[in-house]
Structures are given as structure tokens and as C-alpha cells.
Amino acid sequence: MVGNRLETVPSQRKQGKLSGIFAQFGVPIFFTVLCVASIIVSDLDINYLIGELLSRLGRNLFIVLSLLIPVTAGIGLNFGIVVGAMSGQIALIIITFLQLKGLLGFVTAMAVSVPISVLFGYIVGSIFNKAKGREMITGMIMGFFANGVYQLLFLMLIGTLIPVNMNSPVAQQIMLSNGVGLRNTIDLSNIYYSLDNVFAKLFNWNGIIWTDSLGPWRVPLGAFFMSLLLCILITFLMKTKLGQNFRAIGQDMAIAEVSGIKVDKVRITAVIYSTVLAAWGQLIFLQNLGSLNTFNAHEQVGMFSVAALLVGGASVKRANIWNAIAGVLLFHTLFVVSPLAGQKLFGEPQIGEWFRQLISYSVIAVALAMHAIQNRKR
Amino acid sequence: MPEELVLQLQGIGKSFFGTTVLRNVNLSVKPGEIHALVGENGAGKSTLMNILFGMPVIKDTGGFEGQVVFDGNAVKMESPRQAMELGIGMVHQEFMLLPGFTATENIKLNREITTKNPVSAIFGKDFEKLDIKHMREDSRAAISKLGLSIEDWVTVAGLPVGYKQFIEIAREIDKKNVKLLVLDEPTAVLTETEADKLLDAMKKLAASGIAMLFITHRLDEVLAVADNITILRDGEVVASMPRADAKVERIAEIMVGRSIERTALPKRVKEPTDDDVIVTINDLRVNMIGENVKGVDLRIRRGEILGIGGLAGHGKVGIANGVMGLFGSSGTVTKDGRTIKLNNPYEALSSKMAFVSEDRRGTGLLLEDTIELNMAMTAMQVQNRYLRPGLFNPLRLADPKAIREYALKMIEDLDIRCTGPTQQVRRLSGGNQQKVCLARAFALEPELMWVSEPTRGIDVGAKELVLDELVNLNRSLGMTIVMTSSELAELRKICDRIAIVYEGRVAGVLSPEASDVEFGMMMAGETLKGKGVKVQ
Numbered sequence: 001m002v003g004n005r006l007e008t009v010p011s012q013r014k015q016g017k018l019s020g021i022f023a024q025f026g027v028p029i030f031f032t033v034l035c036v037a038s039i040i041v042s043d044l045d046i047n048y049l050i051g052e053l054l055s056r057l058g059r060n061l062f063i064v065l066s067l068l069i070p071v072t073a074g075i076g077l078n079f080g081i082v083v084g085a086m087s088g089q090i091a092l093i094i095i096t097f098l099q100l101k102g103l104l105g106f107v108t109a110m111a112v113s114v115p116i117s118v119l120f121g122y123i124v125g126s127i128f129n130k131a132k133g134r135e136m137i138t139g140m141i142m143g144f145f146a147n148g149v150y151q152l153l154f155l156m157l158i159g160t161l162i163p164v165n166m167n168s169p170v171a172q173q174i175m176l177s178n179g180v181g182l183r184n185t186i187d188l189s190n191i192y193y194s195l196d197n198v199f200a201k202l203f204n205w206n207g208i209i210w211t212d213s214l215g216p217w218r219v220p221l222g223a224f225f226m227s228l229l230l231c232i233l234i235t236f237l238m239k240t241k242l243g244q245n246f247r248a249i250g251q252d253m254a255i256a257e258v259s260g261i262k263v264d265k266v267r268i269t270a271v272i273y274s275t276v277l278a279a280w281g282q283l284i285f286l287q288n289l290g291s292l293n294t295f296n297a298h299e300q301v302g303m304f305s306v307a308a309l310l311v312g313g314a315s316v317k318r319a320n321i322w323n324a325i326a327g328v329l330l331f332h333t334l335f336v337v338s339p340l341a342g343q344k345l346f347g348e349p350q351i352g353e354w355f356r357q358l359i360s361y362s363v364i365a366v367a368l369a370m371h372a373i374q375n376r377k378r
Numbered sequence: 379m380p381e382e383l384v385l386q387l388q389g390i391g392k393s394f395f396g397t398t399v400l401r402n403v404n405l406s407v408k409p410g411e412i413h414a415l416v417g418e419n420g421a422g423k424s425t426l427m428n429i430l431f432g433m434p435v436i437k438d439t440g441g442f443e444g445q446v447v448f449d450g451n452a453v454k455m456e457s458p459r460q461a462m463e464l465g466i467g468m469v470h471q472e473f474m475l476l477p478g479f480t481a482t483e484n485i486k487l488n489r490e491i492t493t494k495n496p497v498s499a500i501f502g503k504d505f506e507k508l509d510i511k512h513m514r515e516d517s518r519a520a521i522s523k524l525g526l527s528i529e530d531w532v533t534v535a536g537l538p539v540g541y542k543q544f545i546e547i548a549r550e551i552d553k554k555n556v557k558l559l560v561l562d563e564p565t566a567v568l569t570e571t572e573a574d575k576l577l578d579a580m581k582k583l584a585a586s587g588i589a590m591l592f593i594t595h596r597l598d599e600v601l602a603v604a605d606n607i608t609i610l611r612d613g614e615v616v617a618s619m620p621r622a623d624a625k626v627e628r629i630a631e632i633m634v635g636r637s638i639e640r641t642a643l644p645k646r647v648k649e650p651t652d653d654d655v656i657v658t659i660n661d662l663r664v665n666m667i668g669e670n671v672k673g674v675d676l677r678i679r680r681g682e683i684l685g686i687g688g689l690a691g692h693g694k695v696g697i698a699n700g701v702m703g704l705f706g707s708s709g710t711v712t713k714d715g716r717t718i719k720l721n722n723p724y725e726a727l728s729s730k731m732a733f734v735s736e737d738r739r740g741t742g743l744l745l746e747d748t749i750e751l752n753m754a755m756t757a758m759q760v761q762n763r764y765l766r767p768g769l770f771n772p773l774r775l776a777d778p779k780a781i782r783e784y785a786l787k788m789i790e791d792l793d794i795r796c797t798g799p800t801q802q803v804r805r806l807s808g809g810n811q812q813k814v815c816l817a818r819a820f821a822l823e824p825e826l827m828w829v830s831e832p833t834r835g836i837d838v839g840a841k842e843l844v845l846d847e848l849v850n851l852n853r854s855l856g857m858t859i860v861m862t863s864s865e866l867a868e869l870r871k872i873c874d875r876i877a878i879v880y881e882g883r884v885a886g887v888l889s890p891e892a893s894d895v896e897f898g899m900m901m902a903g904e905t906l907k908g909k910g911v912k913v914q
Contacts, residue, residue, distance in 0.1 A: 241492050242504040248487060251476040257434075258474055259488040260459040 027363065028313040031330040034359070035337065038352075042340035049336060051217040056332040057325075058196060058220030059288040061227045063281025064305045064324045066274050068234055071319040072243075073270035074250030075135045076371075077306045080124040080271065082143030084278025085298035086150050087117035092283065092292060093154070096186060099170055103201070106194040106287055113279040120146075121275030125268030132253070136316075136368070143302055151295060155181040182294050192290035195283075196220035223284050230277065231321050246270055250317070307331060307360040316371035331360065384409050384449060384558050384589040385430075391443035392425055392436070394805065399425050400613045403444070407558065412580060412590045414600040416633055417610030423593050424807065426610075427562055430591075431468045432461045449557065465557035467550030469564050473542050477535035482510075482517040484534055485549040491516070520552040521545075524579040538668045538691045539567040543576070551583060559583065560591045565599060567834070569690050569864070577603050597626045609633050633839075643872065644853050650679035650874065656826055656858050657701075662709035663882075664693070664700030671696040671707070672882030678826070678860060683852050685873035685890075686862040689901055693882040694862050695736055698828040702726045702733040704741060713826070727760040732819035734812075736830035736862070742815045743803050750785035750799040752814050757821040764821075788817035793843060809840040816844065820851070827851070830862045845872050866897060 022029070039049065063081065070078040091113035095105050124142060131138040158164060159180035164171050166179045174186045199221045213219065237243045245266045248256045257263045282301065286292055309319055312327020334356050342352020383406045390403040400422045407413045417423050428435055429442050432455035436442055445452055448464050455461060461468070468474075475484045491513050492498075492506030517530045526544055534542060543564060550559055561580070565573040573596070580603055584590060594600060600607060601624060608618040609632050617632050657678040664671035671693040678684055688694040700707035703723040711718045719725045726733070735742040744752055754764040754776075764781050768774040785799035792813040796806055803814055812832065819827055829848065833841040849872050851857045863869050869876050870890040877887045878900040885900045 236497070236507075237505075239507050240498070240505045241490055241508065244483070244490055244508055245488070245504075248476055248479070251478050255474045255476055256488070258458045258468075258470075260462055261488045 025313050027311060027367075028326055028330060031311050031334070035330055035333040038334065038337040038341040042337050042344050044337060044340055047216050049333070052336045053329060053332060054217050054219050055288065056335070057328055058223030058227070059285050060281075060305070060308065060332065061324060061328050062223065062230060062284050063278055063301065064308050064328055065227065065230050065234065065321065066277030066281050067305055067309050068319050068321070068324065069237070069246060069270050069277075070135075070274045071314065071316065072238070072250050073246040073267060074253070074317070075128060075267060075270060076316045077136055077139075077309070078271065078274050079136055079139035079302040079306065080128070080142055081274060081278035081281075081305060082139075082298050082302040083120045083124055083146045084117050084275035085282035085301040086146055087120050087275070088113050088279035088282035089286070089292060089294075089298060090116055090150075090153075091279065092188065092191075092286060093174075093182070093186065093294075096174060096188070096190065097170055099190070101190045102194045103198055105191045106283065109191070109283050110280055113283065114276055117276045117279040118272055121272035122268060124275060125271030128271060129264045129267055140302065147299065150298075154294060158182060184294055186292040186294055188286060188290050188292050191287050193220075193287060195222040195226065195287050198222035199225070220288060223288065226280075226284060234321065242266075242269070303364070304331070304360075307364055310363050310367045311360070315367060334359070382408060383447070384411075385591075386447035387426075387430070387444065388447065389444035390426065390429060390446070392422075392429060394425075394439055398613060400429075400442070403610070403613075403615055405608055405615070405618075407589045407591060409557070409589050410584050410587045411605045412584050412592055412603050414592045414594065414604035414607045415610065416594065416597065416600060416607065416629060421610040421633075422613040423610055424562065427468070427560055427591075427593065429455060430461070430560060431455070431466060432457045432459075434458075462553070463555075465553075465555045467553055467556040467559045469543075469546050469550055469559065469561045473539075473546060475534050475542055475546060478533060480531050480533055481521075481528060481541075481545050481548075482514050482530045484545055485517040485520060485530075485552050486513045487549065489553065516552055517548065520548040523551060523582070524548060525575060525582070526579075536667050540569065540572045540690060543568060543572075547576070547579070551588070556588060558589045558591065560593075562593045564592075565594060565596060567690075572690075573599065597629050600624075600629065601626060643849055646681065646853060648681070650682035650858075652677065652679060654680045656680040656713060658710075658712045659697075659701065660710045660712075662697065662700055662707060662711065664696040664705050664707040666693075666696040666699055666705040669693050669696040669699075670882050671700055671879075673709075674879070674882070674884050676877060676884060678858060679874075681852070681856050681858055682874040683848070683859045683861060683872055685869035685876035686860065686879060687864075687866055687869050687876055687897075687901070688879035688885075690864060692879050694879040695830055696882075697879070698733060698830050698860065698862055699735075702731065702828060704733075704735070724760065727756065727822065730822075730825040732756070732822040732824035732827045734815045734819045734827070734829045734832060736834060738808075738811050738815050743811060745802070745804040747803060748800045749789070749794070749796055749803055749806070749814055750781050752803050753785050753788060753817045753821055754781040756818055761822065784821060785817075788813075788820070792817060792847065793840075812844065813840070816847065824857065826858045826860065828860050828862075831864065832861065833863065833865065833868060841868070848872060 063085070066081055066084065067078055070076065088109070091109040094112055095109045098108070100108050124139065127142060128135045128138060159175060164175060164179070166172065166175065174183055175181070176183055197220075238247070245256070245261050248259070248261055249263050249266050253263050278301070282298065286297065308327040308331040309324055310327065311331045312323035312325070314320070314323035314327065338352040338356035339349035340352065342355065343349045345351070385405075385407040387403055387405040390400055391398070392400040403422075403426060405413070405415075415423055415426070430446065434457070437456065446455055447453070448466070453460070453464065458468075476487065479487070491509040492503070493509045495505070495507055498505040498507075514530050521528050521530060521544070524544055524547060528541055528544060534545065547561070547564065550556060565576055568576060577599060580590060580592070592600070592604060601621060604621050606618065606620050607624050607629065609616050609629060611633060655677045659674055659676040659678075662671055662674040668691055674693075674697055676697075686694045686697060696705065699705045700720070701711050701718075703721050703726045707720050709720070711720065713729050713731070716729070718729050739745060744755065757763045758765055758776065762771055762774070764777050764784070765774040766777045782799055788794065789796065789799060794806075794810050794813045794817075796810060803811060806814065816832070819829075832844050832848070845868060848859055848861065852859050861869065861873065873890050875887050876890055878885045878897065880901065888896060888900065
């Protein structure tokens with residue numbers, strides 16, 4: 001061997017390019033085909049679809065993005081964002097009691113949700129540290145458990161341990177009539193669309209420059225702006241020391257620990273970020289909907305967000321912003337289209353809905369199975 | 379004068395689960411000194427290093443006795459971080475590199491150079507941006523200090539072990555405060571040229587004032603670089619001497635506690651010939667990163683010990699892994715006239731072949747399980763042995779008595795140092811783990827055994843034992859053995875024929891009596907016409 005070089009590796013493995021692309025983007029390609037087919041079958045008005053997608057993208061992207069940091073930090077798909085969503089809802093209920101309106105109300109809710117979600121994130125993160133390698137199932141079960149606590153709080157304790165003045169008009173609106181527990185649905189008209197049309201409201205000098213409608217579609221510009229901000233933040237974060245720590249512990253905790261990275265602390269930080277972002281994501285989601293399904297709104301958040309991210313081509317170990325965006329678009333196209341396709345094909349919208357569920361859950365199952373298999377290979 | 383010493387270990391003792399592994403160890407190192415620490419596997423070297431580096435495993439198992447004095451101050455070693463802050467650098471036996479990171483990122487791991495920005499001004503240091511440019515400059519400097527040129531921005535994952543070892547060392551010397559560098563068998567996975575470069579680099583570093591604790595099995599290396607030598611046996615310091623007083627034979631003798639003798643191999647009744655071939659390999663291609671096999675043709679004679687040699691990265695390790703179905707492969711392998719399905723370990727195992735992997739911690743052992751279970755597992759799985767009688771094979775239960783009997787016999791035959799057959803394999807030292815791997819392969823009573831790097835990371839005494847056992851199996855049971863090894867000397871010692879692999883193909887088959895020149899030429903690919911030595 002010559003000079004100061006080490007022995008060369010006899011030429012590295014070269015894989016076929018096409019199969020490489022398929023291995024990486026197989027899932028999104030499959031879903032794109034499925035979406036296009038469903039759109040053709042359902043004979044849907046494209047304008048309607050685009051309008052729906054714009055609103056759903058604004059509504060859901062933020063919370064899906066909140067999953068990215070834990071994936072990078074090796075924690076996997078953080079089903080614990082359900083807890084974050086709950087803290088967002090707690091903040092919403094608080095500002096509803098305070099009767100705060102519009103953007104002020106929304107920003108206050110964001111602020112109020114921070115300490116709550118930081119605390120919850122810390123708890124979830126600490127438990128994840130006790131259950132290393134089993135974070136996903138732990139997070140999921142913790143979501144169920146937190147749901148119980150949440151129900152205890154808003155069905156039992158409010159009105160008994162937490163005193164409520166039943167004479168106030170707000171209390172009469174959102175409390176059950178016997179004075180204990182919240183109603184099933186809470187009207188959020190106070191903050192309805194407060195973020196989405198923030199530009200139209202704040203900068204609408206002549207009614208031309210800023211508007212939340214683009215042609216036939218209504219565009220939730222505020223939510224897009226927030227999501228964009230988050231994308232920039234995440235990109236920035238990944239280039240910082242903290243981001244490097246996330247990536248390091250995501251690869252091998254033992255090695256990171258030996259290099260002096262405080263693994264447990266960094267993991268908790270990652271979960272806290274994710275939880276706070278999930279709380280905000282839930283706020284963005286609910287201000288777009290305009291009403292809060294008090295006891296159910298958070299239940300599917302973890303599942304749907306994870307499914308969307310996976311549909312976008314992410315894996316348990318690797319996920320980026322583009323996976324999130326593509327995933328939300330594909331997943332929600334199916335949401336909109338599949339009942340219609342079911343109606344057209346079988347005369348029964350439920351079949352389409354069933355089909356969509358079948359597919360989205362099998363995507364989760366396949367992703368988790370792939371992860372397990374890859375782990376074993378190593 | 380004590381202040382002149384970088385490190386002093388005073389009366390260090392340690393026991394794991396009632397087994398004493400270290401007893402009253404004293405050792406001192408001066409600045410700029412290369413201090414060699416030699417001893418058999420299981421002599422307690424790794425444990426001593428774990429203590430010195432504050433590894434959690436020590437604290438978790440009840441701490442240690444004695445005192446560590448670093449730079450004149452008594453210190454309690456509680457975490458690797460503390461050791462690092464003091465200025466102890468560690469080059470681990472197992473690579474401590476993040477596979478998905480580039481060389482630079484690994485070298486600078488947790489010591490990244492960062493630049494301030496508005497966000498970090500508010501939220502603190504964690505938000506400072508990485509200064510990739512300066513990080514790369516530093517890493518290149520560290521790498522070139524070792525006298526090498528490795529591209530600093532390639533992902534570590536696919537690199538051959540030699541590169542990884544140097545990156546690991548580059549990381550340690552890049553630490554500005556490093557006063558003591560611990561090298562735990564750094565040359566074990568290197569080829570000779572690589573090892574020579576490493577030794578040169580060590581001398582250079584020592585000249586710059588960094589003290590080094592050098593753990594190795596290769597005694598000639600000890601004599602080449604060490605200033606002082608300490609020899610451990612069974613957890614105690616049995617001798618320490620300056621290099622001037624040391625000779626290879628003497629060190630080896632003290633280390634093992636018995637003298638090594640070379641004997642001629644026993645003769646067979648019938649020597650293996652080309653007329654009786656047990657396995658024929660045609661155009662075998664194996665997709666094993668770093669050890670690709672690109673079309674190997676080989677005929678293995680019944681009853682022989684065939685050696686497979688060659689430089690690292692040329693594919694010698696890939697052959698056995700491919701035949702046994704552990705890595706994706708194509709081609710044809712026929713045993714006794716029957717074609718063996720590739721890519722299927724079960725098929726390979728049930729055709730009376732066994733495999734001792736070079737990667738004993740990864741594929742060779744169930745680290746969390748007991749010695750006895752590890753030994754019997756494959757036989758239970760593939761041959762339904764060590765099972766109680768029953769109606770349905772899948773529902774039969776393990777036969778603890780038979781398993782224990784076999785385990786005890788093997789522990790005695792192979793001299794496995796352990797607390798008993800129920801000890802967790804993870805707790806064993808490298809050499810003893812290797813013996814468990816061998817015992818597991820023996821349990822299959824194979825006709826053909828593939829053994830990869832059986833002596834890697836094993837001390838002289840255990841090496842002899844392993845080689846003797848292989849010869850014994852071959853002669854007494856007529857078992858055919860194919861041994862892959864980086865150490866030509868041991869191949870030449872016990873093999874009947876040695877196949878040299880170059881760039882994924884068999885360059886030729888030599889007799890063990892062939893000259894050094896012939897082996898050297900063949901390993902460097904000189905006999906392959908039109909194939910010059912390529913440099914990356």
C-alpha cells in the first residue's frame with residue numbers, strides 16, 4: 001500500500017438507483033397513487049379538494065411538525081403529544097373562562113399552555129428515560145392515562161374542588177347545569193379563526209394587500225405563517241449545539257454519554273419541545289375548528305399525526321419537514337376523498353372511510369415492524 | 379517526586395459478584411511516558427481501565443477499592459465526563475463512534491466549535507450554531523498529526539475498521555487538555571501496516587508530552603514503543619520493568635505463567651486430498667460492506683484445516699458469513715453433492731455446518747443469557763437436542779440436566795474462567811466469550827466448522843488453547859475446519875492449506891511452508907496480472 005493512506009476498501013456497494021428511490025419514497029408514492037385514483041373515482045370538484053386541503057394543512061401541519069425533534073433524538077414517534085394537546089386544551093378552557101377574545105385570547109392561550117406543557121413534557125420525558133427503547137408504547141399508554149386524569153379534572157373536580165361561579169354567563173355556557181363538570185362541547189367562537197386570518201385583520205388597509213382568500217379558496221395564512229416559522233426554527237435548531245446533541249443521542253445513547261453529553265437531560269428537553277409544540281399545534285387546530293369537543297378532541301391527535309408523518313415517508317428513525325408536509329397533504333386528501341370514493345364505488349361512504357382507516361393504521365403497523373426488523377439486523 | 383507523575387494507581391481492587399478481578403494494583407505513569415499494560419484476557423486490564431475512566435459499570439456494581447491519584451490530586455472517578463475533564467482520553471476496544479456522523483462530527487462530538495447568534499444570546503449556549511468550517515480544520519489537523527490522510531467529511535458507518543480506529547484516536551488527541559491517553563488494544567483490528575503507523579503516531583504524541591497507557595496483546599509492539607511495562611495476571615501485578623530489561627519470551631512467560639512451546643502437529647491416518655471434497659464453492663458473491671466477496675471459487679477437502687487469509691477489507695471474512703447465510707449472497711455452494719440454499723442460516727446449520735462468528739458480541743452470543751444456554755441454543759434450535767422427549771418437537775421443553783452437563787464439560791475442557799454455567803455471558807471477558815462461542819459450535823457436532831478470527835482479542839495462552847482445540851477436533855473427530863484469520867502466523871501454524879483473498883477473490887492457495895515473500899506478494903495482489911494496487 002502506498003504512502004500514508006490506509007488500505008482501500010474494494011469498491012463500495014452500488015445499489016440500483018431506482019430501487020433506492022423506492023425504498024426511501026415507497027410509502028408516499030403508494031399513497032399518491034391511491035389519492036389520485038380515489039380522486040378520479042370520486043369525481044370530486046378539484047376546487048373543493050384544494051380548499052379543504054389548504055385548510056387542513058394549516059390546521060394539522062404544526063402538530064405533525066412537533067413530532068420531528070423526538071424522532072431525531074432517537075425517542076421515536078412521540079405518541080405523548082396527546083398530553084401536549086391536552087395542555088393546549090386546558091389553556092383554551094382557561095381563556096374561555098377569562099373571556100379573552102380574538103388574537104389576544106389566542107396568544108394568551110399559547111402563553112398559558114407553555115408552563116403546563118413544559119411540566120407535562122418533563123414528566124413524560126422522565127418516564128421515557130425510565131423506559132428507554134419502549135418510548136412509543138409508553139407514550140401511547142401515557143396518553144390514555146393522562147386522558148383519565150384530564151376527565152377527572154374536567155368532569156369531577158371542576159365545580160367541586162375548583163370553585164366556579166355558576167351565576168356568570170360563561171359558566172352557564174360551558175359548565176353542566178348541575179354545576180359540576182364541563183359540557184361535552186365548548187363553543188370557541190371567541191377565538192374562531194383568530195390566527196388564521198390574523199393578516200387579513202391586522203393589515204387590511206385597502207382590502208387588497210392582505211386577504212385570506214386566494215381565488216375561490218380561503219387560505220389560513222396565519223397558521224401557514226406559524227408553520228413556516230416552526231420549519232425555520234427546526235432547521236435552525238438542527239444546526240446548533242443542541243441539535244447536534246439530539247442527533248448524537250438519536251444514534252447511540254451509550255456513546256453520547258461517554259462523550260459527556262447528558263443524555264437523559266437532552267432527551268427530556270426533546271420531549272418538552274415536542275409537548276409545547278403539540279400544545280400550540282392543538283390550539284391552531286382548534287381555533288380553525290371553532291369548537292372544542294371537550295373530552296375527545298385530543299384522543300386521535302397522536303395516531304393521526306403519527307400516521308400523517310409516516311405516510312409522508314418518514315420512519316421511526318428519520319423524519320424531516322418535507323415528510324411532514326407531504327404526509328399531511330396525502331393523509332388528508334384520503335380523509336376527504338375516501339368516503340366519496342366509497343360512495344361512488346359501493347354506494348356506501350362507510351366503506352371508503354373503513355378503507356382509509358385500514359390503510360392509515362397499516363402504515364403505522366408496517367412502519368413499526370420495519371423499525372423492529374432494522375433494529376434486529378443491527 | 380509524586381508531582382512529576384501524571385497518574386498513580388494505589389492499591390486498586392475490584393470484585394464483581396463475589397469474584398475478585400483486581401487485587402492491590404499499583405501503577406504510575408510519568409508525562410510523555412508510554413506505559414504498556416499486558417496480561418491475558420480476564421487478567422483485569424479492561425476492568426482497570428473502566429475504573430480509570432469512571433465507567434458506570436463500576437459504580438453500578440459497587441465501586442472499587444484503593445485510590446486514583448491524577449496530576450498529584452486524589453480523585454474519585456465517578457463518571458466518564460469527570461475523567462475527560464481531568465484530561466484522560468480513552469480509545470476504547472469497541473468503537474465509540476456514531477455511525478451516522480461524519481469523521482469530523484465524531485472527532486468533535488460534544489466539543490463542537492460554535493458561534494454566537496441572536497438566539498443564543500437570549501436562550502443560552504445550547505443554541506449557538508456549529509462552526510463546521512473550523513471543526514473540519516481542527517479534525518484535519520488531528521488526523522494529520524497521526525500522519526494520515528483520511529477524508530474528514532465522510533460518514534463513519536461504511537468505513538473499514540482501520541479508519542475507525544484512527545478517527546477514534548484523532549478524537550482523543552484533538553482534546554486540548556489531554557494529559558493521559560488510554561489505548562485499549564488499539565492494534566487488535568488493524569493490519570500490520572496500519573499498526574505500524576499507529577505506533578509511529580504514538581511515539582510522536584509521547585514526544586509532545588502526552589502520557590499513554592497502552593494495552594495490547596502484541597508483545598513486539600510493546601517492545602517497539604513502551605518505556606515501561608506492567609504485567610497483570612489474574613488481577614494482580616506480577617511484574618513491572620523498563621523496556622531495557624524486557625524480552626518477548628520473558629513477558630510472555632510471566633504473563634501466561636507457563637512457557638509456550640511449539641509442537642509439530644499430529645499426523646492423520648489418511649491425509650485429505652482433492653479426490654474427496656466436502657464443499658465446493660462456485661462464484662460466491664457476498665454483499666458485506668467493507669468485506670465484499672466478488673466471485674470466490676474454492677474446494678474444501680474433507681478432513682483438512684483450510685485457512686483463509688488476506689488483508690482487512692478484501693473479503694476474507696465475507697466468505698464464511700455468506701456461506702452461512704448471514705449476509706446477502708449469490709453463487710452455488712455444494713456440500714457432499716447437495717446444493718445448499720444461500721441466504722438461509724437454518725439451511726446452512728442443518729447441513730451439518732457450524733459457524734463461529736468474528737463478531738462475537740453481535741451475532742455470536744446472546745449476551746444477556748447464561749453460558750449454558752448460549753452453548754446449547756443452536757443445537758436445541760436446529761437439531762432438537764438438549765430437549766426432553768415429547769410428542770411434538772416445537773412443544774418440547776429444554777433438558778436442563780443435559781445442558782448443564784455439556785456446559786460443565788466445556789467449561790473444564792476449554793478452561794472458561796467464570797463463576798459457573800449460569801453466569802451471564804456479558805460479564806465474561808473477551809477471550810472467555812470466544813470460548814463459549816466455540817463450545818456452541820461444538821455442540822452441533824458439525825462435519826464442517828467455519829471459524830472466523832477465533833483468536834481476535836484473545837491473549838497468548840487462550841490462543842494456544844483455542845488453536846489446540848481446533849487441531850484436536852480435526853484430528854480426533856475428523857472435523858473439517860475452515861479458519862479465517864488476520865494473523866498469518868496462526869494460519870501457518872495449524873492449517874494444511876491457506877487461501878489468500880485479494881479484492882474479493884481467491885488470489886491463490888499456498889502451503890503453510892511457503893515463504894514470507896510468497897504470502898506477502900499474494901496478499902498485496904501482485905500475482906493478479908493487470909490489477910495494480912489501487913489507492914482511494
